[in-house]
Amino acid sequence: NAGVTQTPKFRILKIGQSMTLQCTQDMNHNYMYWYRQDPGMGLKLIYYSVGAGITDKGEVPNGYNVSRSTTEDFPLRLELAAPSQTSVYFCASSADRVNGYTFGSGTRLTVV
Amino acid sequence: RKEVEQDPGPFNVPEGATVAFNCTYSNSASQSFFWYRQDCRKEPKLLMSVYSSGNEDGRFTAQLNRASQYISLLIRDSKLSDSATYLCVVNDQAGTALIFGKGTTLSVSS
Numbered sequence: 001n002a003g004v005t006q007t008p009k010f011r012i013l014k015i016g017q018s019m020t021l022q023c024t025q026d027m028n029h030n031y032m033y034w035y036r037q038d039p040g041m042g043l044k045l046i047y048y049s050v051g052a053g054i055t056d057k058g059e060v061p062n063g064y065n066v067s068r069s070t071t072e073d074f075p076l077r078l079e080l081a082a083p084s085q086t087s088v089y090f091c092a093s094s095a096d097r098v099n100g101y102t103f104g105s106g107t108r109l110t111v112v
Numbered sequence: 113r114k115e116v117e118q119d120p121g122p123f124n125v126p127e128g129a130t131v132a133f134n135c136t137y138s139n140s141a142s143q144s145f146f147w148y149r150q151d152c153r154k155e156p157k158l159l160m161s162v163y164s165s166g167n168e169d170g171r172f173t174a175q176l177n178r179a180s181q182y183i184s185l186l187i188r189d190s191k192l193s194d195s196a197t198y199l200c201v202v203n204d205q206a207g208t209a210l211i212f213g214k215g216t217t218l219s220v221s222s
Binding site: 033035040041042043045048050056058090097098099100101102103104105106 | 154207212
């Protein structure tokens with residue numbers, strides 16, 4: 001049982017480039033989330049989804065886009081990378097709104 | 113007032129010590145409470161849920177005081193392997209997502 005899988009684990013982008021961070025879960029969870037974590041800071045919610053075809057903005061959505069075409073996948077898109085997007089990105093899923101999340105191992109992104 | 117506040121530490125304790133972490137939250141309507149553990153350069157992992165009556169899991173005890181909007185985590189008989197950052201987590205006002213504190217760092221030494 002893989003849980004939540006994120007790819008890539010590391011990436012260096014140049015300013016203005018775009019990329020997609022992949023997130024897949026095999027637990028049939030309806031709820032999925034993207035967070036970013038900057039050094040010494042708490043996790044900040046970027047986007048979330050309560051089911052296939054439904055997405056909504058979190059606390060820090062600017063510069064990002066998401067889609068949820070299937071229950072399993074929740075990719076995060078960066079269109080024009082900026083240095084401020086240098087961070088560690090975590091994808092998470094949960095079965096409902098009451099229980100805790102299962103996190104992926106994260107993607108460390110550096111924008112130079 | 114920040115949504116979830118924790119003392120960042122670090123807490124440096126010897127093996128076998130008892131250590132307590134505290135956390136306050138601003139949303140009086142929060143219904144879900146958790147403690148997560150995060151090792152250096154790793155993802156957060158659920159340590160335990162926190163229930164109104166308080167709950168215990170081995171050496172770990174969590175308490176919730178809704179009136180004071182206060183959550184605590186007590187670790188007894190600390191082990192070297194307990195060294196990590198402990199995140200206090202509550203659900204947001206809409207009940208949609210979880211809000212994470214910045215974490216409290218624990219270092220257990222021999």
